[in-house]
Amino acid sequence: MTVPPLRRTGSGLHWFKAMLVIVHCALCIVHSLPAFSQSKQAVDLYTKGMSLFAERKAAEAIPFLQQAIKESPNFVEAHIRLGQLYEFVRKPELALSTYQAAIKLPADPAALALAYQGASQILLKLGRYADAVPVLETFAKNFPAQSSKAKQVQRLLATARYGQEAVLHPLSVKPKPLSESxxxxxxxxxxxxxxxxxxxxFTMLKPDGDEDLMTATQTAEGGWQxxxxxxxxxxxxxxxxxxxLSADGRLVVFTACQSKRGGFGGCDLFSSQxxxxxxxxxxxxxxxVNTRYYESQPSLSADGRQLYFISDRPGGLGKRDLWRSTRSANGDWSEPANVGTPVNTPFDEASPFLHANGQVLFFASEGHLGLGGYDLFMSRLTPDSTxxxxxxxxxxxxxxxxxxxQxxxxxxxxGNRAYYSFEEQKEGLSQKSRIYTFDLPDVLRQQVKPVNYLKGxxxxARTKKPLTASLDLIDLRTNQPVSRIxxxxxxxxxxxxxPAGGDYALYVSAPGYLFKSLSFNYTDKTSTETGMGKGVALDAALEPLGNAGKETLNNLFFESGRYELTGKSRTELERLAEFLKTNASTQIEIAGHTDDRGDPAANLELSKRRAQAVVGYLAKLGVAPTRLKAVGYGKTRPAVPNTSDEAxxxxxxxxxxxx
Structure with a gap:
């Protein structure tokens, strides 16, 4: 799975940077590598070829190096530079065979270092890990164990061994194009x-090189418009x-480079609502967030309040690290914090993606052990998530x-599906990149705590007109907020x-309205299948404050037949107390109701005591008792006919x- 190697708004420049190094070598090579014991004609051909290479005329230089080797078959330097020329024109197989031929020559090991290096890197690039291992093992013998070069070779050797093992144990992954449309x-x-x-x-590349953001929606049949x-x-x-995107698709953060919109550096992050x-x-x-350095590749949390991104600003562990910023209630972003170890390394990281559960972070890195280049990794939030x-x-x-x-x-x-862009290679040249999808393998799906979505x-309630309102999702087990949108x-x-499992409360509030309290979990019959995912559908009609409307406190809990409030009721009562403090002149009635089972007199008494328990708790939270009235109606005012356990x-x- 690859993406285009040269994208101004976010991807790596591996191959391009490598070629710049080779060109730099070519500019000085004529004078830096003497040709010992070679014929004058071979040296002249070599020199002419290197001069053309220095002028970036690689294709024209190749015949001169080929002829130099024919003249002097043991011309080590000519073999090595010919291999580099083949790399430059994107012919890795010819480069590999040329390096391998050089390795077999009777020469000082130090003179063959570049041949070993070139051969091993191509083998790794081609995914031929088993072939790369012996080349790297031999290469490593040429350096003192603690030298920087030895450490570099050992790192490549670790990649080869890891890749060799990984290929023997592939995951069940079957990518397919997402849609022709x-x-x-x-x-x-x-x-x-x-x-x-x-x-x-997604990002679209136009023929003129311009990049734009495009969007599409899913059709009723499951395709894409x-x-x-x-x-x-x-x-x-x-x-x-x-x-x-935020989970609701209403906040986007994107990258713009060299933008006339105004910015602080070459690439900045922008947002739109x-x-x-x-x-x-x-x-x-x-x-x-934005500096005179590089900022790109953003990832928002589901509620749009956490932002992960890539930057090469000072203070990191490598050149490009993952950073995190938090958005305040007024929309300002905090001073970013480096994500630190063990995610960031002295090498480059890229493309963070915070899963919707907020507990799993995917990212690309060339610093962690992998199969070569940038690999994709997954990290989980530790228990000390604060x-x-x-x-x-x-x-x-x-x-x-x-x-x-990757x-x-x-x-x-x-957690069922993954989406990515795949770019085919043909004769070493990048082809068009397309969007693919695949089902996440079970071994990875088990590590990704799945979440679903709630929509409505x-x-x-009176005019049926849409309202802008705040919605707070609360985990009733912990009384902790999950998200606010x-x-x-x-x-x-x-x-x-x-989030998956458990009981949750949703509080919907808007100025001038009674707040609505909703309760649900995954097993509710409000769960619906829509297109490619399963969600909970909950609409909320808010009663205007000045009307004679009423609301049910859906997140109050009592033991069967008892009137003592359980701990799960705390959040509900705190919300009601907050509403009363905001609306300081408002007086309310708290009414208790029961079903039709049991003795009517006992039900009436139970409903009164439950209402009084609520009033007592609100008084402890600072609400004046004179603003509260407790009544019990027993079974006399059912909301629905008592025809089932659910009713x-x-x-x-x-x-x-x-x-």
Missing amino acids: LKVGDSQYFPVLTADEQTIV TPVPLSTNINTAENEGTAS KTGDTWSKPENLGPS NHKWGEPGNLGYPINTSED ASLFVAAN IVTD ASDAETGNYVAVL RQRNRRIEWRVL
């Missing part, structure tokens, strides 16, 4: 999707790419990783990530209304 422009790469996998955003530009407010005649169908004018993330400390990364294995660079990976919220519409101001739509459960409730 997504083929627009010359190439498509860096795909990201919303939590429900209904919308995709023809992509369209993400927004005229975002795409320009310059390059925009490597985007990241979607309201209805319109994306806002992009804003630079500011001087805390410090955002990540655990030891694990290689994703073969064939997800290969001898080629630049990025997007894993769906439910927030409306005014807002519904769309024009449509009322929202999407939030839903009776709905009737056992506590309601509140404004007096």
